[in-house]
Amino acid sequence: MKLTRPALLLLFLWLVLLAGLTWFVQRQLQVGTDLRLFLPSPTTPEQRLLLEEIGEGPASRVMVISLEGAEPEQLADASRTLVENLQSSPNFRLVTNGDISLDSVPDELLAYRYLLSPTLDERPLDQKYLHSELQERARDLASPAGAFLEPWLPRDPTLELLKVLQRWQPMQEPNRLFDVWFDQEGKRALLLAQTRAAAFDPDQQRLAVEQLNAEAERLKGDDVTLTFSGAGKFSVMMEERTRGEATALGTAATVGMIILLLIAYRRIGSVILSALPLASAGLAGLAAVSALFGTVHGITLAFGFTLIGVAQDYPIHLLSHRHATRSPVEAARELWPTLATGVASTCIAYVTFLFSGVIGLAQLACFTVAGLAVAGLTTRFALPVLMDPEGRDFGESAWLGKVWQRMERLPRPRWAGVAAIALSIAAMVFAPQPMWESDLSKLTPVPKELLIQDQELRSELGTPDVRYLLVITAADTEYALQKLEELDEPLQKMVADGAISGYDHAARYVPTAEKQRQRQARLPEPATLRDDVDAAVKDTPFRPDVFEPFLADVEKARHLRLLTVDQLRDSPLGVSVEMLLTQHGDGNDKTAARTTALVTFSGVQDVSALERFAKAAGSGVTLLDTKNASETLVTNQRIKILWSLAVAAVLLAGVVTFALRRASRVYRVLAPMALTTLLIIGILQAAGVSMTLFHLIALILAAGLGLDYALFFEHAADDPMEQRRTLHALLVCSASTLMVFALLAMSSLPVLRALGLTVSIGVVSNFVLALLLTRPTPPPHGT
Incomplete structure (x- = not known):
């Protein structure tokens, strides 16, 4: 690192700018955990309802609680005490144990x-x-x-x-002992609690979880074990687990990177210099997302920082290519066309995500484009000014020269590429599992045993089957209630026929105004009633x-005055109504006011009977299969992303063609990236892995890495010294990237594991294929 006055002044200004960006990000940025940001905008009322219910709907706020370990009468008393304690809490809107x-x-x-x-x-x-x-x-x-x-x-x-x-009371009520809910065996007292905070509000949900944990500690003294489950608990668990693993893996990756750079460059100054563009990239990405979106999803940050990891290659190339006969500024100038092509191509690939219709991907694109652009520009114009021209010239390494020569002589059979393509396609065609994973539940980091426990508790409580819902769309609440009352008799017949075990809707709680008016008219006059x-x-x-x-x-x-839904909604007894009847808009904006009423079912035995019932119910009534709706959303999302990738591929090829100008050079650069993409998909399919949104994002990252490797291998001149410097840079780049993503591949979080596994495969394949395909075939030895 230079210690001249201009260099120190530049370093000071750079650090001040980084400090200013840090201050701005800390003030502006809010990290969210709502997975709906990674789903496309809904196109139907059913999809809109699904997304509302997933993140903010009353059903998503429900916690199921069980008490066990003591005699039933003691558990019943503990249940009543727990209701009293939680009902007075600001964290819970309703807590009930069935005690009327x-x-x-x-x-x-x-x-x-x-x-x-x-x-x-x-x-x-x-x-x-x-x-x-x-x-x-x-x-x-x-x-x-x-x-x-x-x-x-x-x-x-x-x-x-x-x-x-x-x-x-629920139509299919749980077992009851001592006037409170119990499981069928009478060994566990059961409760339902609804939090005030939405499921994807981990900060507020954490307060509710902490209070339940405190109650669990209190009950231990009475030999009562409290367990609870629900979306809120899972949200807190996801946030804590993601943060914990990200911290642990990030620490391990940072330590590994520092050790690797010290081994590669033997100077602590080189480690510090390489960190400056990387820090600038990360803070620039955060600042851009903060300014444009305000709230950024935690997954965006996790992906963003791994994508910014591509930026670590930029200073590595510069450090590996410096030597005594050429100043760092001159080295940066010579590297810039190749470096700029890589930066521009990767940025263009991610710009297409801005138009994918998925907010999370738009955030990711903003983060990545801003970060990579800043990293490239600082590596080109600022970092060379700080670099000491003296240092080890890797072009003088005889060991690197021998390695390069041996790599140059590696066999390059054309049939190998054809075989790789055939095997990849065969893996995709004959894999027993579907190529795409459309089940959102498979992406959750919540342990399977906890999900099973949650389903078991909900089954004991007789909570509705969350898969099937009857959706009634009406102009106002009164019409929705009228429609529900019309459907009540046919619903009772379905219960009698065994198609369903029970149902629930808002008209069971609030009759229509007409029915209330009729009942009111039947009340006797005071004198008559007295007689x-x-x-x-x-x-x-x-x-x-x-x-x-x-x-x-x-x-x-x-x-x-006749009772309204709003009056009941404001009371503790109105939670059930809120879960079943939702009003949208007020008619004062461009969105007309409307009401959505739900009929929930329990014990669904005959889906075809439900479908016939919904069809006969007339217009405005739809049977919503939430599993099918969520899979349709994911499919729509995937189609949009694949189109984005197709556009990105065309633009990327255009940028490379513009930069290299010759078809043979363009082929040598793009072929490794394309073949690696196909190999990754084939290997994942052969390993029984269905592709998700996060695998697609990882494919883009792997493609960006492959493009960089191919560009620099292709850029390596016939000068042996320059070949060794290029080889050194690419060995350090690929080793550091493989180390980081191999760590991610060991994560227990599906998102990070998908990213790590995909990119790890891509790094190895890209390096080998770029080495073999980007250099012209050498003449036979001795000619």
Whole structure:
């Protein structure tokens, strides 16, 4: 490193600029974990609904909790205590264990029980009905339930509120012991909790997870084991696991890179110099994403920094090509056409992702293009000024000269390329697994045993089958509720026929305004009701004046404003409605207001019956197969990316053709990259690996590396000294890249493992093929 005044001034300004970029990034950048950023924009209402439910829908906020390890009665008591503790927490919106509590209903909703209960649809609230109900209450008071019911009888002698609460219970309810939910064996108490934060908000979800962990520690003292599962827990786990592995692998890669560079260049100054363009690339990429997007996905950062790893090759080439007869500035000038071609080609390949329709890929393109451009420009114009012209000239290495000569004499049979192509195509054609992986669940880093546990708990709780949903699109909430009420009878028939075990929809919780109005009109006048009560209490143990609160509630109900979804949504009892009924827009913008209502199913036994039911339900009703919808999204995404890659390939070939001008040179540079891409796909297929979005991104990275290797091998002149310098640079580049991505290939995270494995194969193949194909075939020995 130079210690002259201009060099030190440049170094100072460079470091100040890096510090300024760091400050800007720290202030602006927010890291997200929402996987929907790597899915294309939805094109249908069903796909839009799917993405909303995956990331922010109420169903994605549900945690399932189990308590075990003690006697059932003790577990029931622990369940009630847990509900009390969590219900008062700001991290949870609802916690329930199935315990029906009349006290849980807010006072403002009590009088609505006559509009919500179906009693008035079947019989009038008259003397005959009241008399039979009072006789039932007299028998109830003599039973063990008497203490529970006695405080409510003056206000609700017909137990309408209890009927409403029972109606709000799941149609397929879990096993119940001591009035709370248990599994079928009666060994685990079960609870459902809904967090306030969305599933892909790991910071807020972490608070909920920490509180549940604290409750688990508290319960250990009572020999009760608490376990919980859900998208929120998985989101926190994914974020922690990704950060942990990225830190560990990044540390190992950094240490390995430093050791490799010290071995290769024998000077700590060379390590520092090579780090400057790399740091500039990373911060420039972060700053560009921060300025344009604000929020960047963690996967974008992970991919971005590995892609920026390509930039480490730029200073390595410069360090390996310096020698005493040529200043670093002159060396950079001579290398620049080849280096610029590589930078431009790689950037063009990623620019196409800006138009893929996938926000995560657009972020990745922005990060990579900005980073690689800055790395290339700083290597060309800033780094040479800081380099000491003195240093080891690798062109003088006799060992490198022998290695080059032996590599030049390696056999280059044409049949080998044809055989590689044939074998790759055969692997793709005859592989037993599908070529493309469309199942999003296969990309999750959550251990399989935890996913099985989650499914088991949800099955015990009787939660809906998340695969099939009936989607009703309506202009407003009232029309949606009307449609749901029309479908209720056919749905009950499907339960009776065994096609489904149960169903749920919003009209079970909030009747239509018309139905509420009809029930309200059937409520008797005050004088009539009083006379009926006086007559009904005869030959019962009750006095007429006991039921004054009942008379007051009925009169209040006669003049209530009809109950709306919004009123119920704002109460703890409205969570189920929120999960089943969603309002979009308010009509004030370009998007018209609409309502989406869902019918969820449990125990789906006959999918064809569901399909026939949905078809007969008329317009605005669609059966959504979430698995099929997600796979369609992934397929659409893949098609867009493949088109992006096709455009990138054409542009890349155009850039190389423009730079090299001769068809033979263009062929020698592009052939290794194309053949390597085919080999990678063939090897993955032969190994039983289906390709994902992340494999495609890795293929682009491998292609960029291959292009660099081929360009510099092709650039190596007939001068033996220059050949040795080129060989040294490419050996260091390929060794460092292989080390980094081999570490990633050992990751337990599917995303990082796909990236590491793909690029590791590509590095080896690209180096060998670039060496064999980019240099003209040497004449026979001795000629």
